[in-house]
Amino acid sequence: MAHPEHAHEQKPAGGPRVLRLSEKNPKVRTVVMERGPLGIERTFLPAIIKGLGITVRHFFGNVTRREQTQTIQYPDEKCVYPPRYRGLHRLMRRQDDSVRCVACMMCPTVCPAHCITIIPGERADSNEKFPERFEIDELRCVVCGLCVEACPCDAIRMDSGIHMTPVEFRGDAVLAKVDLMKRGALSTAIQGGRGGDWRDHEPPERGPESLVPAAPR
Numbered sequence: 001m002a003h004p005e006h007a008h009e010q011k012p013a014g015g016p017r018v019l020r021l022s023e024k025n026p027k028v029r030t031v032v033m034e035r036g037p038l039g040i041e042r043t044f045l046p047a048i049i050k051g052l053g054i055t056v057r058h059f060f061g062n063v064t065r066r067e068q069t070q071t072i073q074y075p076d077e078k079c080v081y082p083p084r085y086r087g088l089h090r091l092m093r094r095q096d097d098s099v100r101c102v103a104c105m106m107c108p109t110v111c112p113a114h115c116i117t118i119i120p121g122e123r124a125d126s127n128e129k130f131p132e133r134f135e136i137d138e139l140r141c142v143v144c145g146l147c148v149e150a151c152p153c154d155a156i157r158m159d160s161g162i163h164m165t166p167v168e169f170r171g172d173a174v175l176a177k178v179d180l181m182k183r184g185a186l187s188t189a190i191q192g193g194r195g196g197d198w199r200d201h202e203p204p205e206r207g208p209e210s211l212v213p214a215a216p217r
């Protein structure tokens with residue numbers, strides 16, 4: 001190991017000239033980088049021209065041959081969403097067309113974004129509750145799907161296949177019960193969760209084309 005005082009005398013073959021070695025760690029060195037003569041490479045012009053050439057090649061390639069383009073012409077072209085895509089929420093209905101939700105408060109409890117507001121009411125025909133008010137703030141929603149998983153009676157789903165459209169005013173992003181039920185459809189789940197898997201009895205039509213608009217109750 002060279003002594004720090006004599007380190008400046010070192011110049012390994014092919015390496016930079018060593019000016020100083022660290023007293024704590026001799027592997028840490030202060031070296032002098034010797035620059036070569038000023039040439040065309042030092043002006044970066046060849047690299048800039050080469051980069052611009054690649055940009056121009058991709059530009060005209062994408063304009064004339066669309067096959068390499070990664071973007072789509074939305075809204076004329078639309079992506080096909082996968083079957084488990086989490087779209088806008090919808091509230092499902094019972095056979096009598098009333099809302100399936102029993103206002104159990106599981107979904108607002110589990111929601112990490114605290115974007116579900118439910119005000120429960122009492123049903124006149126049974127001892128169950130129902131949501132007098134059911135609102136979801138879609139701008140706060142993080143689309144995690146936990147509300148769907150937590151629901152014990154298949155009352156809320158995110159299988160609408162529709163994504164949230166841009167809104168001009170903040171309040172327009174808060175979907176009320178009437179909006180959520182517009183996208184709702186009949187659910188044949190057994191209330192309370194007894195019996196077989198409700199998916200076995202699911203009607204074949206699913207997704208946005210099966211949405212049945214009807215007046216909420």
Ligand code: SF4
Binds near residue numbers: 116141143144147
């Ligand atoms: S998807 Fe997640 S964030 Fe959105 S309402 Fe449901 S639980 Fe809340």
Ligand code: SF4
Binds near residue numbers: 100101103154
């Ligand atoms: S978890 Fe289901 S039943 Fe309970 S409040 Fe939410 S939507 Fe209604």
